[in-house]
Amino acid sequence: MYSRPDGYMDPDIVAADIQDSLERLDVGTIDLYLLHRDDPRLPVAEILDCLFAEVDAGRLRWLGASNWPVARLAEARAYAERRGRPGFVVSEVQWSLPEPIWQVGPDPTTRTVAPDELGWHTRTGLPVMAYTATAGGYLSKPDSPPTPMDTPVNLARRQRARELAARRGCTPVQVGLAWLMHQPFPAVPIFSTVSLEHLTEAIGANDVPLTAEELRWLATGEA
Numbered sequence: 001m002y003s004r005p006d007g008y009m010d011p012d013i014v015a016a017d018i019q020d021s022l023e024r025l026d027v028g029t030i031d032l033y034l035l036h037r038d039d040p041r042l043p044v045a046e047i048l049d050c051l052f053a054e055v056d057a058g059r060l061r062w063l064g065a066s067n068w069p070v071a072r073l074a075e076a077r078a079y080a081e082r083r084g085r086p087g088f089v090v091s092e093v094q095w096s097l098p099e100p101i102w103q104v105g106p107d108p109t110t111r112t113v114a115p116d117e118l119g120w121h122t123r124t125g126l127p128v129m130a131y132t133a134t135a136g137g138y139l140s141k142p143d144s145p146p147t148p149m150d151t152p153v154n155l156a157r158r159q160r161a162r163e164l165a166a167r168r169g170c171t172p173v174q175v176g177l178a179w180l181m182h183q184p185f186p187a188v189p190i191f192s193t194v195s196l197e198h199l200t201e202a203i204g205a206n207d208v209p210l211t212a213e214e215l216r217w218l219a220t221g222e223a
Helices: 011-025 044-056 070-083 115-124 135-140 152-168 172-181 196-207 212-220
Strands: 030-035 060-066 088-093 128-130 187-189
Touching: 011 030, 011 044, 030 044, 030 088, 044 060, 044 070, 060 070, 070 088, 070 115, 135 152, 135 172, 152 172, 152 212, 172 187, 172 196, 172 212
Parallel strands: 030 060, 060 088, 088 128, 128 187
Antiparallel strands: none
């Protein structure tokens, strides 16, 4: 388990983390390197300048951010443009049709795509990698016993996913993954499984087309 030091975005620590990753992967260049957390104590320019140096040294190729708020992503994008450099090419956050309960838990630095942030991603086209794409299997869970995910919003979204899945002859999980992949900007679902059955189910989401009306209905209940 990685023990996060206090100054986890200090250039020396970032450089050491990159070196460790290069050695573990046995490669000379990491194609896509994501910062696992933001450190709001540091200016965005300072963080990016550190990463640009690693790109110039050939140790990194493309940069991404994980669990960064949109305000800091926008600041990073503007700074990279002023420098004439590619900035972050992807944002990785918790995201799924059921709203992630990201405020609850031992680590308050994790983030999701808030409703008021969707417009920014749509305008900029910055892709999102959704690392809770299946919401821990919530869409396929039975109604009981209750879980912390059982908010009024999530209960309603799960029911609508079930109804649409029944009409389409697919599963609620496939509906949830298709909802992500039909966003107005690139969204890449991320999930893990040790089950071939679950993997096959997830791949089948590619064959579930959704209309704009269905996307809106799944999220809001509005026809």
